[in-house]
Amino acid sequence: MLKTAAIIGGGVIGGGWAARFLLNGWDVRVFDPDPEAARKIGEVLDNARRSLPGLSDMPLPPEGGLSFHDDISDAVHGATWIQESVPERRDLKIKVYKGLQEACSPDAIIGSSTSGFKPSELQEGALRPEQIVVTHPFNPVYLLPLIELVPTPANPPQLVERAKALLTSVGFFPLHVKKEIDAHIADRFLEAVWREALWLVKDGVATTEEIDEAIRMGFGIRWAQMGLFETYRVAGGEAGMRHFMAQFGPALKWPWTKLMDVPEFTDELVDMIADQSDAQSGMHSIRDLERIRDNNLVGMMRALKARDWGAGAVLNQHDAALKPGALPTMEQADLSQPILTVARAVPLDWTDYNGHMNEARYLEAFAAATDRFMEIMGCDADYIASGGSYFTAENHIRYIDEVKAGAKIEIRTQMLLGQGKKLHVFHSMYEGDKLLATGESFLLHVSLETRRPSAPSADIEAAMARIAEAQANLPYPQGAGAAIRKPA
Ligand SMILES: NC(=O)C1=CN([C@@H]2O[C@H](COP(=O)(O)OP(=O)(O)OC[C@H]3O[C@@H](n4cnc5c(N)ncnc54)[C@H](O)[C@@H]3O)[C@@H](O)[C@H]2O)C=CC1
Ligand SMILES: C[N+](C)(C)CC(=O)CC(=O)[O-]
Secondary structure, X not given: OOOEEEEEOOOHHHHHHHHHXXXXXXXXXXXXXXXXXXHHHHHHHHHHHHHOHHHOOXXXXXXXXXXXXXXXXXXXXOOOEXXXXXXXXXXXXXXXXXXXXXXXOOOOEEEEOOOOOOHHHHHOOOOOHHHEEEEEOOOOOOOOOEEEEEOOOOOOHHHHHHHHHHHHHOOOEEEEOOOOOOOOOHHHHHHHHHHHHHHHHHOOOOOHHHHHHHHHHHHHHHHHHHOOHHHHHHHOHHHHHHHHHHHHHHHHHOOOOOOOOOOOOOHHHHXXXXXXXXXXXXOXXXXXXXXXXXXXXXXXXXXXXXXXXXXXXXXXXXXXXXOEOOEOOOOOOOOOOOEEEEEEEOOHHHEOOOOOEXXXXXXXXXXXXXXXXXXXXXXXXXXXXXOEEEEEEEEEEEEOOOOOOOOEEEEEEEEEEEEOOEEEEEEEEEEXXXXXXXXXXXXEEEEOOOOOEOOOOHHHHHHHHHHHHHOOOOOOOOOOOOOOOOOO
């Protein structure tokens, strides 16, 4: 498939789409009449480059090419995906589709980032309504997986399936919204919370900061991992959802919300909120806040990844799709050389107060290299489920050079001994040609039933013998067998 995306409107959201496609290996063609568009997209891209690649435990494909076009027809030329992210005005969006549909391929998918318009409202009067769907993203588009994919009966089912596959291929989670509605699903929640919050400020109940604390210290974190219904099911105790509803159902008749009244957006209310927001966050620039947000999101999403849960499970599925071809198997590797066992970007949450990768994360990277080496030898998930595995008995790390978030690192592994229950490996970590660190590990094969050392399977013995023979001529690596010596 031709991987070319056209970005029509390159502001906050269009810039995020551009980054998502580019960092997943697509060529991106941008049309935006704003003379500052290239600078603005460049800044979004800088943020994306430091945060997105490290979310993955696999290397992303090589970055695609970015080009800017003065003419919309030129921008959509050859594009498989066209993403419209112009300001939220229906007349403008419809005018934009008219211009671009005259030039684009009838097979291209046109997604609209609209926060609130229904797809049927955007398809009205279009040259080919069947090409246009809503694909509503969440800011920052380069990190958050959700896309609300809202089609209408005018869209052929094959186009909807193609849209889902394509969005998934760049790491999104397309949520198929089956019945169109103003503001789709998620923005209806955001609107409800926003209205309630405006009342709380207007009525002098809470400041903008107190409202944010109420969210981020409690239910916001809870929602990020379980959403609303699963969280309330747990809150119902052993009796679950039914008990929860019996207990809190009556509250629906109590004055717990002012949701149906809309506070009037007077100058006074706008000033009050803007002033409180300045007092709360004015010490940070918007770019600083974006970086703080991205650091937090990466940390939280990587924690969910380790649990294979929610947004973390989506990241793992994206990694699984990237894995074939990213790291060599036993058959693909040149066994006469140290074998590539890790290729990835350094994630934001691996760096520390010194502004570089924390010492503990070197061990995490080397442990991943050992896991991959075991997998190559045949000690994979199925083998481990059958009761055999390796336990590490000793590690030695040498820290040679520093490395920063976003840097692309590779680890290559030499087997120093692989015989019977013993496995001795030596990992070298590089950024390009620069040696960053070495990690040496001694492991013992164990039975997971007795928790005692045991002989590996014949297949693993054979794999170790094959690697030993192939690597027999490699020099013993510098630094292997080293220890911290007593100062003279
Ligand atoms: N900002 C947000 O939090 C979110 C916004 N959205 C939706 O994304 C869309 C864009 O919103 P933002 O990026 O926030 O707005 P924005 O104001 O940051 O960007 C809009 C961009 O469109 C460009 N533009 C204006 N007229 C154009 C035209 N005729 N052709 C091409 N480009 C044109 C502007 O120069 C600007 O760069 C809206 O539909 C909005 O509802 C969706 C999710 C979140
Ligand atoms: C405020 N908003 C309606 C534009 C928000 C969105 O559409 C989604 C988001 O990123 O919060």
